[in-house]
Amino acid sequence: MSTPAAPTATPTNSPTESPTDSPTDSATDSPAPGTRASSHGSASTALLTDHYELTMLQAALASGEAHRRCVFETFARRLPDGRRYGVVAGTGRFLEALERFRFGEDQLRFLADHRVVDRATIDWLADYRFTGTVSGYAEGECYFPQSPVLVVESTFAEGVVLETLVLSIINHDTAIASAASRMTTAAGGRPCIEMGSRRTHEEAAVAAARAAYIAGFDATSNLEAGRRYGVPTTGTSAHAFTLLYDSERQAFTAQVDSLGKGTTLLVDTYDVKTAVDLAIEIAGPELGAVRLDSGDLLIQAREVRAQLDAAGNTETRVIVTSDLDEYAIAALAAGPVSGYGVGTALVTGSGAPTASMVYKLVAREDSSGTLQGVAKKSKDKTSVGGRKWALRRRNGQGVAQAEVIGVGEAPLDDGDDRPLMIDLVRDGQVVDHQDIHEARARHAASRAELPRAAAQLSRGEPVIPTLYEED
Amino acid sequence: MSTPAAPTATPTNSPTESPTDSPTDSATDSPAPGTRASSHGSASTALLTDHYELTMLQAALASGEAHRRCVFETFARRLPDGRRYGVVAGTGRFLEALERFRFGEDQLRFLADHRVVDRATIDWLADYRFTGTVSGYAEGECYFPQSPVLVVESTFAEGVVLETLVLSIINHDTAIASAASRMTTAAGGRPCIEMGSRRTHEEAAVAAARAAYIAGFDATSNLEAGRRYGVPTTGTSAHAFTLLYDSERQAFTAQVDSLGKGTTLLVDTYDVKTAVDLAIEIAGPELGAVRLDSGDLLIQAREVRAQLDAAGNTETRVIVTSDLDEYAIAALAAGPVSGYGVGTALVTGSGAPTASMVYKLVAREDSSGTLQGVAKKSKDKTSVGGRKWALRRRNGQGVAQAEVIGVGEAPLDDGDDRPLMIDLVRDGQVVDHQDIHEARARHAASRAELPRAAAQLSRGEPVIPTLYEED
Structure with missing residues (x-):
């Protein structure tokens, strides 16, 4: 399958904190425990029935x-x-x-x-x-x-x-939460962001974000899941944003000016190395994160990490997205990856x-009014x-x-x-x-x-x- | 995976007609072309957004x-x-x-x-x-x-x-319609009924019924798809209905009394041969259909067809359900099957x-205001x-x-x-x-x-x- 141009995840390194980035580029906060956001209002569920x-x-x-x-x-x-x-x-x-x-x-x-x-x-x-x-x-x-x-x-x-x-x-x-739990296990404490809304039904997306959060994901790209259930939301920019501008420099400058230096810049629209240099030049050592969304993520993560460290951007995180599943996440454990964005595999239950x-x-x-156990006798479906x-x-x-x-x-x-x-x-x-x-x-x-x-x-x-x- | 106790499909033999059974056990009619049923009312879709x-x-x-x-x-x-x-x-x-x-x-x-x-x-x-x-x-x-x-x-x-x-x-x-089209192709003119609501998100189920209908399915079990989009709906009974009664005879009698002789009786709760005999005895030659939902469907369809024909129930249809996909449907082409009910494989896009x-x-x-083509240069995602x-x-x-x-x-x-x-x-x-x-x-x-x-x-x-x- 092809790869989503997934939202930029900007997780922190602690899975217990909400991912935050900069004040204007922030994840949403969770509501107080116990509060329930209203959902569909009063829409009847009665005919969601065979x-x-x-x-x-x-x-x-x-x-x-x-x-x-x-x-x-x-x-x-x-x-x-x-x-x-x-x-x-x-x-x-x-x-x-x-x-x-x-x-x-x-x-x-x-x-x-x-x-x-x-x-x-x-x-x-x-x-x-x-x-x-x-x-x-x-x-x-x-x-x-x-x-x-x-x-x-x-x-x-x-x-x-x-x-x-x-x-x-x-x-x-349950299908989504069960897949999500394998992913957060494979991530071993590194934050995971749910960003699969575009690859599933628009309302299933909201439910998937909720289920993934229960199973240990840190945040979602889905805004309605934030509004309805209090799941933290996050995201910064996609390739379309870079392509909108006459140059990558103009795009990065516009993003940093508006969203702050703590933002996450997407660095694979043209040439990764050039983009990372540009990102460092524009945002300086306070650059929040860079995101990789294509190619060999393990090799690139190492190259980009080295490039960032050499420039003194030791605090800038490297976020990876692009058709990740639990196996790809496990394979990336060996790399200097700060967080994972997961889309298609999560919302489709990873198989x-x-x-x-x-x-x-x-x-x-x-x-006679006595409760009795019953079960059908079909050969392949006993209960x-x-x-x-x-x-x-x-x-x-x-x-x-x-x-x-x-x-x-x-x-x-x-x-x-x-x-x-x-x-x-x-x-x-x-x-x-x-x-x-x-x-x-x-x-x-x-x-x-x-x-x-x-x-x-x-x-x-x-x-x-x-x-x-x-x- | 396990098998849904799917609704009883009661299709006609013509894919161009709505499946009908008896007046009280009927499929719903389609609204006049061009009418649009109201959907979610005025619920905002704005935050179904990354x-x-x-x-x-x-x-x-x-x-x-x-x-x-x-x-x-x-x-x-x-x-x-x-x-x-x-x-x-x-x-x-x-x-x-x-x-x-x-x-x-x-x-x-x-x-x-x-x-x-x-x-x-x-x-x-x-x-x-x-x-x-x-x-x-x-x-x-x-x-x-x-x-x-x-x-x-x-x-x-x-x-x-x-x-x-x-x-x-x-x-x-599109995923659902694409899978559905393979199934209706494999069915070769025999009616297909969508009954996968229980195996997908409750709102995705409504959309799946709509997509399947576009791709040639004849009806759905999903009532909201009937109300909202005018997809014909159908269904009669599940194993729970038979188990509710003290005997299969009482269950079949109650169903025929209420839904008419044209109904579809589910015959695999206990012993199929006994149930088919009972169905013929209770409903007579006007019995609409019997449904098989477990076991080897090809062998059983032949046995049940012979049993029905021998009793003079030549017009009684044999409907099969139970984890069908396009391959199972194709394999059943050789059998005397009057219609297929499809659930899980359909609503999950058959892989x-x-x-x-x-x-x-x-x-x-x-x-300068000139429209220019743009495309990212990522190695594996050119456009x-x-x-x-x-x-x-x-x-x-x-x-x-x-x-x-x-x-x-x-x-x-x-x-x-x-x-x-x-x-x-x-x-x-x-x-x-x-x-x-x-x-x-x-x-x-x-x-x-x-x-x-x-x-x-x-x-x-x-x-x-x-x-x-x-x-």
């Missing part, structure tokens, strides 16, 4: 079974091929979308005009409010095959219509663009019936040993086992909105707890096994 | 070069690996997003509070209205390497800030989740400067021979050469909103014009070469 959810609802309402209490479980049968672990993301976005899951006039008119469902079903949908409970893994938590990452308990009617929305959000965001989670009915009331608990078993040194899942009552915490399920919605009310800054810290802790092999980029089995514990 | 677009704007405004007339060209340097052609999609969505590209109070406050750009730039953005021109390939048109699929001509300031939005939309939708298009400054006024024209060269039999691109005045039409660029926006006004039904017909015609090798699924070179013609 047609069959509503026809099933119609048939179940008509037969009377729609009001049976049910448990729907969201899980992945396996990790993407060769991955050692996955990272849950999207939970907070789902909770926000759930609050907007309302069938308004436009939605109901569409269903009626196109005879998607009958009048009784439309009337039921008009009053739809989720009144059940949702529990699951907190955002940023690592997950493994069969981990019950999101569990909905409600009537069949209330839960079945959420299937598509749950899966769309969790599958996308695994969906987490392939499913949302399965695992238990329902029988005709385990019943409402699950989950915990991460750790050894005495705090290193994860297994993902332990069972049906029924969760065992008492013995200190080494870490319970994984938290309450997200009770009686229809969201009780934990999943702050992204907390999720980012949680992911760092969850990943640090895994065996060392989790950091290997080579293909392999999940780094810990999933065990089913009998009742 | 940070650096605005810092470039600030520097160019300060230096005075921001008002130079510029030409920005959207093109792909190459097709995804091994693909024979690509399919342009997203143009209509971009035009609609352009009309919502307005910096409102929320957007401006974010930029100010986070010091993304200075006050002069914020004031300029507050009044932003695109006043330039946009031309490009019509939606549904096939494209090749270097095809100038979308060209923006405006001041630098007005055009540079659109880069991210253009690329996000065109890259995503190519982005079209990798770039948006490059190719011409700008110099200080051709200047404002382009494009046409498809055809032989006397109307078969495409080459994509011909040139700079300057387009040659006069000689009858065999088909001009490819159309006007989309003039002086800031959208003049062609790109109706999706017309785009679907256009794609069918454009694909039919390509050499036969375009239909080959094997990896290869673009089916026609791209030629540059000198002035």
Whole structure:
């Protein structure tokens, strides 16, 4: 594939700080933890739903079974091929979308005009409010095959219509966070900037920036992710800026005059060596960074670093972009690179663009009112019936040993086992909105707890096994 | 990856009709051509933009070069690996997003509070209205390497800030349409239903349904795509529905009672043969379709077809779903399959989740006011400067021979050469909103014009070469 002319990242050397550059060329700040930026306003999410959810609802309402209490479980049968672990993301976005899951006039008119469902079903949908409970893994938590990452308990009617929305959000965001975590691992503490907006759907881009931040990226190029979620944003200039001017000198001068000496100059529009000399001449020793976006990045980074150091620009950073993925980042560990900008590979999940989670009915009331585990028997798609608990078993040194899942009552915490399920919605009310800054810290802790092999980029089995514990 | 419990597709045998089932179990109708459903209402698209677009704007405004007339060209340097052609999609969505590209109070406050750009730039953005021109390939048109699929001509300031939005939309939708076209080719006239919403971002799902429809899919499971764009929608039931009931008999009876005998029954929750017998018993010869969603689909389709025929259900269709892609569809051509439901592979671009298009400054006024071609010189990312024209060269039999691109005045039409660029926006006004039904017909015609090798699924070179013609 070809290479994005990616935004200039201007990260600091510490992954815990927001990347900043100069006052006018700055990254945005994070809002106070716990604040939630408004998203789409009041746009309904109700029709982000597969047609069959509503026809099933119609048939179940008509037969009377729609009001049976049910448990729907969201899980992945396996990790993407060769991955050692996955990272849950999207939970907070789902909770926000759930609050907007309302069938308004436009939605109901569409269903009626196109005879998607009958009048009784439309009337039921008009009053739809989720009144059940949702529990699951907190955002940023690592997950493994069969981990019950999101569990909905409600009537069949209330839960079945959420299937598509749950899966769309969790599958996308989890795929991005899972890829992002491999990249931040490979970067080994050097800052990573998400800049893939142009290579994915415009709204997926906003969600991708959020998911990448949870998995350890330091900032994003996407402004809406800054506004909506408080992800720090950054960027300075592209090749088009240099080409706009009659000379590279005029372009660099205009940028430094407006954005300050701490800015990042893009040095590969014409000749890199000439551009770096020019950048040093114009901005002096305070030049913030130079960016390389083409060619052999390892060789060029070394050359440019030497050129900068020889001129006394020892504090000027070298930022690299250009079709990076976790493998390219790992290969650049040997070079004098101050930060990575990652685009296409991140927003497409680095080969695994969906987490392939499913949302399965695992238990329902029988005709006597008793909750019973259910599971289909299809040869290649078995699942385990019943409402699950989950915990991460750790050894005495705090290193994860297994993902332990069972049906029924969760065992008492013995200190080494870490319970994984938290309450997200009770009686229809969201009780934990999943702050992204907390999720980012949680992911760092969850990943640090895994065996060392989790950091290997080579293909392999999940780094810990999933065990089913009998009742 | 694991397999989606996909919605039941109930297509007819004719790809030109909307799939319908029974009155209450029906696909939605298309609106009259030319009508545009409202989309996100008035939500601003202005911050679906990379940070650096605005810092470039600030520097160019300060230096005075921001008002130079510029030409920005959207093109792909190459097709995804091994693909024979690509399919342009997203143009209509971009035009609609352009009309919502307005910096409102929320957007401006974010930029100010986070010091993304200075006050002069914020004031300029507050009044932003695109006043330039946009031309490009019509939606549904096939494209090749270097095809100038979308060209923006405006001041630098007005055009540079659109880069991210253009690329996000065109890259995503084009990737989906390009994959979808291979699938509808492989299906050879049998209907294809898009049902991948759950495997991609919830808004990307709506766009994917639209793009797939343009590339020949007959319907989608996504209700919002029906409401917003008039894509026919369809679906009946999933495994959860069968599992809700105390027996498969009760589930099938409830579905047929509510949705009619023309419905599609999902027959692989327990034992396929037993389920098909039960379906025939309950719905009789009028049973619309059965759906298979697991196992060896070719073998099972033959067995189920024989079972249906033996019972006199010769009109009952056999629909298959379960991780289909263009190769699986082609392999099922040998089987008695009435329609295909496609999910994950479609919405992830079947291995190519982005079209990798770039948006490059190719011409700008110099200080004397003359428009001059510009291009960066980076070793691995050369581009051709200047404002382009494009046409498809055809032989006397109307078969495409080459994509011909040139700079300057387009040659006069000689009858065999088909001009490819159309006007989309003039002086800031959208003049062609790109109706999706017309785009679907256009794609069918454009694909039919390509050499036969375009239909080959094997990896290869673009089916026609791209030629540059000198002035």
